Amino acid sequence: MTKQINVPFSREEAKSLRAGDYVYLTGTIYVARDAAHKRMSEALAAGEPLPFDVKGQVIYYMGPTPAREGQVIGSAGPTTASRMDKYTPALLDLGLLGMIGKGKRSQAVLDGIVRNGCVYFAAVGGAGALLSMCITESEVIAYDDLGAEAVRKLKVENFPCIVVVDSEGTNLYVRG
């Protein structure tokens, strides 16, 4: 089913999504990948605040190429989500509602998704040029020194993704 939804969305909306849905997201999402997740996890361990409140938000696993003059962002496709698996269950338990990446997730993440009623989306891997066209604003909000791995806040418009794992644990990658 094709759906247009605004981000951030409510837990009820997250729960209404089904594996296989083709979804166009419009609104605000956050960007963090390997090094940012490591730092966020260290911040949590030290009792320090995260660079943004993950509650009710969607994180996009991505590290863009630099923007040319006049561009909002460079190529901006998803990175492999499993590298974030180690850090993800804690974020889901803190209220993170959605993740956008590509590829398989660990059992601990799948359990966290069901436990909290969340959703894991895949964006098309290797379509960074196309996806960059759906990003209307991009701002680095933390860990600037990490370069392509800094934490960003993005405004997206009709950003296409596919529900891979829904709140009931149905997994589009598992077939047959």
Next chain:
Amino acid sequence: MREISCESIIQTVAEMCVEANLHLTEDVSGALHKAAACEVNPLGKQILASLEENLEIAGRENIPICQDTGMAVFFVTIGQEVHITGGSLTDAINEGVRKGYTEGYLRKSVVNDPLLRVNTKDNTPAVIHYDIVPGDALKLTFAPKGFGSENMSKLYMLKPADGVEGVEEAVLSAVRDAGPNACPPMVIGVGIGGTFEKAAILAKTALTRNMSEHSALPHIAELEERLLKRINDLDIGPGGFGGKTTAFGIRVETYPTHIAGLPVAVNICCHVNRHSVREL
């Protein structure tokens, strides 16, 4: 003795970095268009159409095809009659990468130490494989490698008794494990024979071969065809959501090996199998 200046190498390498990240070679883009026309899985078909559009936008808007513009890998064939002037060849290649990745708005994805992990901020150093040959030409093959697919690559030290069936099972098992992580449709490079490291280099070399051609060795050409069919029967499909386009192509390279061994390396690449070749 033919002289080639570092300056011309730097300039050439910088151009290759940008070119490879914005445009695919015809064998790979041709395979994409063909698959987009043939795929029957509806979601798979939609994804392939997105990839075609992505390629078109990349070329038109000067945006890299993929944000992972890779670690810079070079195969350098240098004629023994060539004399490099104005510095070292390795430094010149790295300087070219620095220039290409900085001026070309490509992502800097290299960390200085695998454990300390501080970004070098200019995508250097490159991984360079040198081969010295007769003649006075310098041939550079640049193949930036994204790590979503690189991470899914495998090396198997099989037994001679495992034979060709063992090789096929090894390749299929690597592709199955890679699944959606390697941004399918994939391109597969296989190296059979040699030693532990030779097999891996052969597999990487295989990825730079023309995907629409086959090995000149009849038994290897047959193996390539059979493997491609078996891979596309795995139903991984575009994006990993099912369909018959799991790989665009597979190339196999071989080398003599030891009486006791059958090394097999499977270098997984995604549909963004980039390369650029220049001769100086």
